[in-house]
Structure formats: structure tokens, C-alpha cells
Amino acid sequence: MNIIDELEWRDAINQQTDAEGLRKLTEEKAISLYCGVDPTGDSMHIGHLIPFIMLKRFQLAGHRPVILIGGATGTIGDPSGRQSERSLQTLEQVQANVDALTEQMKKLFVTEGDAQIRLVNNYDWTHKINIIEFLRDYGKNFSINQMLAKDVVSSRLETGISFTEFSYQILQSLDYLHLFQNEDVQLQIGGSDQWGNITSGLDLIRRKAGSESVAFGLTIPLMLKADGTKFGKTAGGAIWLDPNKTTPFEFYQFWANTDDRDVVKYLKYFTFLSKEQIEELAEKVQTEPHKREAQKMLAEEMTRFVHGEELLEQAKRITAALFSGDIRSLTADEIEQGFKEMPTFEATQESKNIVDWLVDLGIEPSKRQAREDVTKGAISMNGEKVTDVARDVTAEDAIGGRFIIIRKGKKNYSLVKLT
Incomplete structure (x- = not known):
């Protein structure tokens, strides 16, 4: 051709x-x-x-x-x-x-x-x-x-x-x-x-x-998204190629979250996949959109091109851990990437009761609510449920000695940095 x-x-x-x-x-x-x-x-x-x-x-x-x-x-x-x-x-x-x-x-x-x-x-x-x-x-x-x-x-x-x-x-x-x-x-x-x-x-x-x-x-051509907004802009600003400005995980997620209406266009513009490969993925967008195979391929191709194989694998590892809840499998650096945009709190390394700790940080509004959420199993620490209101949080709970991830309910994550 x-x-x-x-x-x-x-x-x-x-x-x-x-x-x-x-x-x-x-x-x-x-x-x-x-x-x-x-x-x-x-x-x-x-x-x-x-x-x-x-x-x-x-x-x-x-x-x-x-x-x-x-x-x-x-x-x-x-x-x-x-x-x-x-x-x-x-x-x-x-x-x-x-x-x-x-x-x-x-x-x-x-x-x-x-x-x-x-x-x-x-x-x-x-x-x-x-x-x-x-x-x-x-x-x-x-x-x-x-x-x-x-x-x-x-x-x-x-x-x-x-x-x-x-x-x-x-x-x-x-x-x-x-x-x-x-x-x-x-x-x-x-x-x-x-x-x-x-x-x-x-x-x-x-x-x-x-x-x-x-x-x-x-x-x-000027590239616009299907909703008419400018390509490459998000609520957090531009998607940079410098990993210090946009982490490889954020970069991967940008492409993985592409709208079905845009993904084939982006595959054509940005990847070096063949016409046959892109047409096959386009068919899957129509017949199996829930699998998001085109988006996954787009995210992999672009992250590999800009950041290399090693950082692509890291981005995929963070994605898989967040989906499964297996937070303990991540390193401290990977947590810093994956939870960069999450609500962030700071805590000292001294041991403290879980209920008091959650309230003092502001993750829970009151001790009554904190005790209720812990008792019901609504609080997870580093991917593991906490159900004992007498449990203490210590520096040993921190991944890499730096971070503790709290999940409240199904989707509300908080990143706690130990100082």
C-alpha cells in the first residue's frame, strides 16, 4: 500500500x-x-x-x-x-x-x-x-x-x-x-x-x-472526541509523555477508558497495527463491546510505544491489582502511581486503634460510624477486610513502610501516607 x-x-x-x-x-x-x-x-x-x-x-x-x-x-x-x-x-x-x-x-x-x-x-x-x-x-x-x-x-x-x-x-x-x-x-x-x-x-x-x-x-485533521471536546484533555489536564508529569499507569488508563465511538479512530491514528488487525478489533467493538478488547489493545500499544515494555507491564499490574483488590501485590512506587488521584491523608507512624485512627484522619465522620463500618466489614486495609474494632494500626501495616490503602464500601479508596 x-x-x-x-x-x-x-x-x-x-x-x-x-x-x-x-x-x-x-x-x-x-x-x-x-x-x-x-x-x-x-x-x-x-x-x-x-x-x-x-x-x-x-x-x-x-x-x-x-x-x-x-x-x-x-x-x-x-x-x-x-x-x-x-x-x-x-x-x-x-x-x-x-x-x-x-x-x-x-x-x-x-x-x-x-x-x-x-x-x-x-x-x-x-x-x-x-x-x-x-x-x-x-x-x-x-x-x-x-x-x-x-x-x-x-x-x-x-x-x-x-x-x-x-x-x-x-x-x-x-x-x-x-x-x-x-x-x-x-x-x-x-x-x-x-x-x-x-x-x-x-x-x-x-x-x-x-x-x-x-x-x-x-x-x-483536528482531532476531536465523539462528544465534541478536544482530544487529549482530561479533568486533570493534558496527558503528558513525561512519566513524571503523567505516570505510565495514568497514561495506560487514559487509553483504556476510550469511548467505543473513538477507539477505532485512535487505533488508526496512533498505532502501527495492520489494517486487518484494526478491522478485526472494530468488529469486536460492535459485537462484544463489554470485553473492551480494542481499548486494551490501544492502551497496550500506546504505553509500550511511549514508555516501553517494563512500564507497560507495571501499568497492567496496577490495573489488575485495583480490579481484584489485591493491593498487597503492589510495591510502594506502584501504589503511588495507582492512587495518585485518590483522596490522600497523612498519619504518623505511632500505633493507634483503628476506630480512632479513621476518625482522626477524617476518613470516618464519627467513632460511631467508624465502629459500625468496621463491624459490618465495610472497611478494608490494603485489600483485606478489617472487622475487629479493637485492632491497632501500626507502621508494619504500611506497604513499603510508606502507604496504607483504605477502602470504604466498594469504590471509596483513600491513600494514607505515613510521615
Whole structure:
């Protein structure tokens, strides 16, 4: 299957500058293509992954991807999708973010000895250009009227846009021109909000390198969930790729909880499963939705891709323990992941009667209620029921010397940290 045919089957193409020309070119030879990300933070979230997953698909089809980290453009800020000016970061913070994203990209997309994927930083060629060169050699090739007509700019005219953010598309266009001339890049891909920047880059290439220049642009559709909300956002915020921001267990659970209406779309977009595998899972969504096999496969594939086999197995172990109630099988680190969002209390290591302990922490409202719940078997500690109101809670009850898990009823968990 041609790479363009595969992307179309996966519903991963929004716009193309020349669909017929790009298909023909990718059938004739292996091409170089690029996608960029600005270092506005020290980690990508799952929304950032979408175009880079597409780069990986091109690589698997024999093409040569280039990943651009925007060390220069990141100091300015892309106005797309924003209705107000972005707060500028210090150059030191931008560089720290560049370093973090570079390592993240290497982990996800570059295997040892792999010469097919290249990482570049646009600061390397942009910082050499002085203001006079910028205005004479590049600014002269941009029409203000055309720039104002771009959606990314026109949407900001009422609220206002600075010259700094207005000039962003010139810098991104310069990136495409540089990579076209020096890295043989003939295709830029990006999200649907990047269409204006991509077409500006193509215009600059044809003005500077000649109208016969062969270069293309392709964008990916904006991804929304079935309920119309933005993909990748939860009540707790973005789903980050950095395990220190979103734990592997939380990451796994995000995908495992995917709505039936979205799961096949996500399998197509994010996984490298074959068409036959995805169609088989799609059939099971229709015939056996209660088994949630598609969601489990999606969660496994994505957690393995981002965090590796070991942390995938850890996430599955935490999931299984929470489902079965076998809390004792978990390590303290796994409990910290699995119960991160649970109500959390702190207790000293001194021994105390279970009834008094529950009331003092605030897990139970009164001693009467605490005694009643313990007597009825409604209280479990680390997965085991407590029915003796005379029982003492001691430091030895803590898993790893750190945590005690209390379950009240069937679903009300509390995490108690020993200080």
C-alpha cells in the first residue's frame, strides 16, 4: 500500500497542496519530509504525537523523516490557536526545553544506528541571520495582504497581534526553505492549524529556489472526541509523555477508558497495527463491546510505544491489582502511581486503634460510624477486610513502610501516607 493510500485509510489527511503530485513522487522514490515542534514546555503531550506518528509511518514506508525542534521559533511563539499574546520564555528556559524535547524525540523515534530519522534545531541557522538580511532576503518575499489573509493571523486581528507573533510564519517558512535546500526535504506535514504556515513556506521556496521547485504540504485533521471536546484533555489536564508529569499507569488508563465511538479512530491514528488487525478489533467493538478488547489493545500499544515494555507491564499490574483488590501485590512506587488521584491523608507512624485512627484522619465522620463500618466489614486495609474494632494500626501495616490503602464500601479508596 502506498503511504498516501495508508494515510487516507487511516483518515489522517486533512489538506494537501498537490495530492496527485505527492502520490506520484512517493511512488517514484524515497523522499525526505519534516515536522516541527516548538519547545514551549519540557515535554510533549499526546496531542503533539499525531504528526510525528505520521512521520514514523513515512519512515516505515522507506522515506526519510526530519524532526525539527524550534529553538528559534520557540523564543517567539506560534499564534495559531490562540486569542492572546504568548508570554515569552527566557532563552535559558527555551534551551532547557529544547534539550528535554530532543531526548524525548530520540527515545520515541530514533533507534541506535538509525540514519533515517534526523533531528535538527532551527536556531542553528536562524541565529546567524541579522535583522537587515532578514528584512531584505526574506521579508521582501512576503505580502502583508497575503499574511493578513491567513487564518492564523486573521483570527487575531480583533484582539490584536504583535509584530513578533505576526512574523512567526516568515521564520517557519525560512525553516522549510533551509531544509529544502540543505536536507533535500520536499514535504512538510503538520496539524490543520499549520496550513497557512506550510503554504507560506512553499511560496518562499518557489520565490527563492525557482517556480519549478518540487515541494509539498500536508496537514492532519483536528482531532476531536465523539462528544465534541478536544482530544487529549482530561479533568486533570493534558496527558503528558513525561512519566513524571503523567505516570505510565495514568497514561495506560487514559487509553483504556476510550469511548467505543473513538477507539477505532485512535487505533488508526496512533498505532502501527495492520489494517486487518484494526478491522478485526472494530468488529469486536460492535459485537462484544463489554470485553473492551480494542481499548486494551490501544492502551497496550500506546504505553509500550511511549514508555516501553517494563512500564507497560507495571501499568497492567496496577490495573489488575485495583480490579481484584489485591493491593498487597503492589510495591510502594506502584501504589503511588495507582492512587495518585485518590483522596490522600497523612498519619504518623505511632500505633493507634483503628476506630480512632479513621476518625482522626477524617476518613470516618464519627467513632460511631467508624465502629459500625468496621463491624459490618465495610472497611478494608490494603485489600483485606478489617472487622475487629479493637485492632491497632501500626507502621508494619504500611506497604513499603510508606502507604496504607483504605477502602470504604466498594469504590471509596483513600491513600494514607505515613510521615
